[in-house]
Amino acid sequence: MAQIRVENLRKQFGGFTAVKDSTFTVDNGIFFVMLGPSGCGKTTTLRMIAGLELPSDGRILLDGDEVTFQRASQRDIAFVFQMFALYPHLNVRRNIAYPLRSQGVSRAETRVRVEETARLLRIEHLLSRSVSGLSGGDRQRVALGRAIVRRPKAFLMDEPLGALDAEFRRLMCGELRQLHDRIGATTVYVTHDQLEAMALADRIAIMNQGVVEQIGTPQEVYDQPASMFVADFIGSPPMSFLRFEGSVRRGETSVRIGEAIVGVPELREEGVQGPLALGARPEHVTLADDGAIRGQVFGAEYLGTTQIVTLDTRHGQVKARMPASVNVRLGENVGLRFHTRGLALFDAASGRALRSALHEVTTHG
């Protein structure tokens, strides 16, 4: 079991900076997800932790020991790749046993550990089967078994579910998380899928263009996004933005958007002036005849118990989640009401969230 610490980590590929000055700690036993679009630097960061890539600058510490320039094989970390490769001519037992046999672990010890691993993954009944006859899911479990059996200090996983179809990915997501709850090993997991990140993580680091924009529990990054990028990347549908020119001051509890006054969580920052954006999650928007901001219904998407209604306003498109029983007509002119407590305010030029009472709400994650 291990704590992983990354300090001022930087990686340069020629003139391109893939990772810019990252610092974070993954505490012992945590399921830590690095989330971001392709090219954001998440996989490069993971590969540096693994020792598959050397940093241009900065340090990596494993349980307080510096491992920055150690070989991958000296780091006692198991890396699970996107495409699992199993030995097709070996049965399940031998595939799982392989890393131990190659380390010279005794036959008896290997036997005990393979069986224990199979029990954890609930594949004991498959041990003597050939891997070539297995279903996709069972192959994946065997590949995981090969990583677990070594009992490494930490697991690093690079989109291990990326190649699976949606339904199966969901299932494996649940299994991975429950496996983590059973063995409690520190895990760093890379994905571009926000739903997967929200579902799996104790903590999420959201990366954009080589920079970690926010680290927090799934609920924190959803409720209190640090930037417009995070607010847009997390959530399905994402946060909507109402863009306006204006100024806000410490202690204020409302903003003026065009003619409308909209209540916001109390501002905790000195004056900010210029292009601003009000951020609203779909569940924080309702329709109200007397709503100060007006919009036209652009579309309604039925989802069973709820629906997502998309509204065109003068300040941008807004999505609202409401019960499917609410009747809306396309093109209809409606008023919007916002739930003050959940609203976020951004400096639209930099994308940075302005500090407000929103950030003082404690969330459970």
Next chain:
Amino acid sequence: MAEVRLDGVTKRFGDVAAIDDLSLDIADGELLVLLGPTGAGKTTTLRMVAGLERPDAGRVEIGGQDVSIEPPAVRDVAFVFQQYSLYPHLTVYDNLAFPLRSPARRLPEDQVRKRVQDVAALLHIESKLANKATRLSGGEMQRVAIGRALVRAPSIYLMDEPLSSLDAKLRAELRLELKRIQVELGATILHVTHDQIEAMTMASRIGVIAEGRLVQIGTPREVYERPNNQYVATQLGTPPINLIPVDLLPAPRAPREARMIGARTEQLRIGAANGSTNRAVLRWVEHLGDQNHLHLEIGDRKLTTLADPHSHWKAGDAVSLELVDPLYFDEAGVRIDIRGENAHGD
């Protein structure tokens, strides 16, 4: 635009009936979505309307005309394929104009220009008209592919999973746009997909298809709230409906012939365990942001329910479960209509 009718259509490939006695009416101006897994027969149905496959039995009618044995060219349909197949050496403009310049239905150039510009505006690709088709993003290419169907005004648009190759965000965007365009044009569309969200959000009506047969057809709400049987119930809803034996949880209102209960996440209420028989263990709390999915185990059954994201439930907790107006299914898996059901919902 016109009404399209399939009447007792059967299509066999060798010994296998890909489509088995399928009847379907698509009303003028309707967006009908055929929903089903791979191999259910949805694409074959679409291809028979297009004339790319010939039925072994039954009739295909477009606008009251029997076209069962007519070739595709005379059917007046426009097909959008899953993989956008654009002409890479042509500009976006020429790709869009292509169907209007075909010898069979050649239009004067000034009319071509007007149609192309209208459709480009509709799809928000006006600024890309001069680009080569290959110099576009995936989303833009798929817009052009859809646009190439839209420049014509055929009796029906046939769409074969046109959004499935796009990433989630783009898919959500185009879903909404395609629906808006359909309403604006009053277009008749037969759209096939295996994506239930696409079906629910876009369809005027959904036809649920399995093993070549139409299992149920109705508005998204009808199919979601009043599925004919267990199979249909599992096709809509995220996460999928919980199907449990009738005696797993207390169900005082269950009809006598009920064997299985279908409980969607919103039909399962969770509470603190009180030592009773309906005791479950919480295995995993899945965060979605606006809500949490709670994954539970009771006996050897796995169930999923919803909770407020700010509730305190955590993995390992023992909880009690209560059913709230669930669905009941009989021995054969057919849903049992219970009295008073019409009072709620629609």
